Amino acid sequence: MQNAILKFEKLLDENVNYIPTIQNEVLEVKNPGKWSKKEILGHLVDSAIHNLVRFTEINYAEKPYHHRPYNQTDLVNLNQYQKIDIQELTQLWYSINKQMVRLMKSVDEKALDYKIILADESVIDLRFLMTDYVEHLEHHINQIRA
Numbered sequence: 001m002q003n004a005i006l007k008f009e010k011l012l013d014e015n016v017n018y019i020p021t022i023q024n025e026v027l028e029v030k031n032p033g034k035w036s037k038k039e040i041l042g043h044l045v046d047s048a049i050h051n052l053v054r055f056t057e058i059n060y061a062e063k064p065y066h067h068r069p070y071n072q073t074d075l076v077n078l079n080q081y082q083k084i085d086i087q088e089l090t091q092l093w094y095s096i097n098k099q100m101v102r103l104m105k106s107v108d109e110k111a112l113d114y115k116i117i118l119a120d121e122s123v124i125d126l127r128f129l130m131t132d133y134v135e136h137l138e139h140h141i142n143q144i145r146a
Contacts, residue, residue: 001112004131005104011134011141012101016094019144020087027086035076037144041089042081043072044140048096051133054116055103058126064115067129097137104130 058065112127
């Protein structure tokens with residue numbers, strides 16, 4: 001878990017000041033059926049919100065925990081991330097994720113083994129969900145930086 005947390009912190013620290021330096025024209029380019037870089041960052045905000053709830057709820061909710069999916073495309077569209085100032089959007093992304101880092105650092109070792117049932121009925125644990133979140137974050141940060 002420690003490696004995932006270190007990677008997570010590095011991704012946040014390397015990108016909180018970098019992302020707002022990207023030209024708006026680059027951030028807002030839209031290709032058919034694809035999100036702009038701004039919308040990808042907005043998706044990361046939505047993902048952080050949902051995962052922060054998951055990472056928290058699993059500690060007190062009935063076990064096994066049932067993972068609830070969300071409509072990613074609708075959220076990106078409804079939240080109008082394309083129109084938000086990049087500085088504000090970056091700070092929102094950063095703040096939610098900093099809270100998630102704090103939570104991950106304080107999670108009880110036993111909680112990492114809590115079982116989670118996904119929508120397709122497959123079973124994972126909190127450790128996998130947390131490390132997978134960091135991988136997901138890294139994937140999308142790489143898309144923004146490309």
